[in-house]
Amino acid sequence: MNTKVYPSGDVSTSPDTHPKFFVTSQLLFNVLIASLGAIIGLELITRVGITPNTSIIGALVAIIISYIPIKIFNRFKRLENQTLVQTSISGATFSAANGLLLPIAIPFLMGQQDMLIPMLIGASLAVITDASILYFSFDSKLFSAKGAWPPGFATAEALKAAANKGKSAVLLGVGMVGGALGKSVGIPTEMLGIAWISNVFALSALGIGLLLRGYSTELFGVDINAHYIPHGIMIGAGMVALFQILKLIRRDDSESGDESNSQRPTRSALQMKLAMCSGFSVYLTIALMLAIGTGIYTDMSFGMMIGWLIFAAVAALASEMIVGIAAMHSGWFPSFATGLIFLVLGMLIGFPTEALGVLVAFTVATGPAFADMAYDLKAGWVIRKEGKDQEFELAGRKQQYFAELFSFGIAILIVAFVHQFYFAQDLVPPVARVYVATIEAGADSGIAKMLALWAIVGAAIQYIGGISRQIGVLLATGLLIMSPKAGIMIFVGLAIRFIVVKYFGEKGKKQLYVLGAGAISGSALYSFFTSTLKLGSK
Incomplete structure (x- = not known):
């Protein structure tokens, strides 16, 4: 049996020695860290309107507790264990805020209290499905582990630098200080890191989309939005x-048959x-469960009901694909934008008001968990030496999947218990108000013509740029965001x-x-702590 030294520095004789997530002695800590993530997500999305990437927070917590001279915390000296911690906290943050509270806030604002529990159940199932699709798609031709996934890469570099304490740690520290300082004076320094x-x-x-949206009035005399x-x-x-995605997944795996086994994707086209x-x-x-549970089926004919079911399923899957592609290339995922687009399309089709509310709530439940888990798996992939030991990589990825599902379970319980306390104080995600206002405003033929015209563009x-560049989706993402x-x-x-x-050359690039990882991390940390302090002042 060959002896191996794994990324954490542990000596092992088997690839099955990747640390397990479900360890009895650490179960309480897993509950606490996931609960912390869920509470952070709920507080920030309702009071500030954002959901921060808490992966780097989880990484810092893991690093700190690894220095506590108590035997139970020794396991956190391993980078793989630290990756499981950051997976737990970030999964709970995004699922609680974006995947659960935001969807159920929509029927609440529409005055449909009887829809809250069915919507929470549907959103919970959607979030779990969302992450599961990503788990079985990550490191495929479409969602490659070699893709940028900037927040995940940044988290991994922070963990590695803290462990190595060498030149990389100094560079990372410089980047973090620069990222935080820039953010403190209103400069989005995380975009420097993402660009690198x-x-x-x-x-x-x-970038072109962001600039066009930001300066459209000055350039063209109109607000393009x-x-x-x-x-x-x-x-x-x-x-x-x-x-393009459908075409890609239909390709035969034999196209990559000449690649070495270590370079081939771990997920096949099949x-x-x-x-x-x-x-x-x-x-x-x-x-279907949502349509029956919320009672919206009573407002639709049988034919419209079938159309709504198919449209809702397509919207959910399409949303997470678009969000995932954008997240992989840019580190931003336009879940709000894609939800709004499918809502407008549903309005033009003519679905009833309550059905539109359930439609957009279901759509926005998918996407964030998909992108967040991809960031976590990217971080794990980098820590595990970029899949050079495929068995070890798959074992680690499986444990991260368990950590993600566990964090979802904690988030679901917390949201089920506290959502009424938030709603009683009229604390809802601001984005939910936008969706409801859009539904109440309605749509007309003029909007349909504008959408059709610019859809051609x-x-x-997107066709010219191809599947690997995604310039159409990223241009539209920039156009939907006001941040010149x-x-x-x-x-x-x-x-x-x-x-x-x-x-x-290559040395400078590395x-x-x-x-860049430092700039992203420093910016994220500054945003997190300043937002939290603002919450405290309220």
């Missing part, structure tokens, strides 16, 4: 992206196809990247990766 790590074409498209231009471009780009088909079937079942851009400073920082970052790579 991510796909150049995708980030350029995102008010004319549904971003929405139309996202619809067209999203449709083409879905066709596994990807099964994950998508199974996911669609589950979403269809959840949609979005489809053409972020667009400027993207191009500043890309310019720095070009100069460094040109004059310092140093930029670490600095």
Whole structure:
């Protein structure tokens, strides 16, 4: 039996020695860290309107407790254990805030109290399905482990730097200080880090979209958002992206047969196809449960009911695909935007008001957990030496999946217990108010024409860019977000990247990766703690 030294530094004779998530002595800690993540998510999304990436917080907690001279905490000296901690806290944060409270806030604002429990059950099942599809799709041709996934990469680099305490730690520290200082004066310094790590074409498209949205009034004399231009471009780009995805997963695995085993994706085209088909079937079942449980079926004819079920399942699957692709290339996932787009399409189709509320609530429940878990698996992949030991990588990924599901369970229990306390104080995610206001405003033929016109433009851009660059989806993402400073920082970052790579080559590129990870981490930490302090002042 060959002796191996794993990324954590542990000597082992078997790839099955990856630390287990369900360890009796650590179960209480797992409950506490997941509960902390859920509470953070609920507080911030209701009072501030954001959901921070708490992965880096979980990583710091794991690092700190690893220094406590008590035997029970010795296991956290391993990087793999630290990865499980950050997976737990981030999974609980996003599922509680984006996947559960946001969806049930929509029927609450519409005055449909009797829909809350059925919607919570449906959203819970959707979040679990969301993460499960990602688990069986991660490190496939479409959602490659080698993709940027910037927040996940940043978390892994922070863990590695803390463990190695060498030059990388210094670079990471410099990046973190720079990221925090920039954020403190209103500069989105995380976009520098993302520009140094991510796909150049995708980030350029995102930057152009951010700048066009930010300065459209000055440049063109109109607010492009008010004319549904971003929405139309996202619809067209999203449709083409879905066709590109379907084409990709139909390809035969033999196309990559000449690659070495260590370089091939761990998920085959067949596994990807099964994950998508199974996911669609589950979403269809959840949609049926929601239609019956909420009673919206009584307002629709049999034909419209069938159409609503199919549309809801397609929207859920399409939303998570678009969100996942955007998250992989840019570190941003446009779940709000995609939810709004499918809501507008549902309005144009003519679904009843209550059915629209359930539709958008179901759609927004999918996507965030998909992207967040991908970030966590990316962090784990980097820690586990980028899949060089495939058996060890798959074992670790499985334990992260268990950590994610466990965190979902904690989040579901907490949201089920506390949501009425939030609603009684009129504390709901601001985004939910936007969805309800959109439903109440209604849609007309003029909106349909604008969407159709700009959908053609979005489809053409996405088709030209191809599946690997995703410039259509990322352009639309930028157009839907009001943050011109972020667009400027993207191009500043890309310019720095070009100069460094040109004059310092591969070595400079790797140093930029670490600095970029630091900038993302420092910015995230500053946002987290300043938001928390604001909560305290209230």
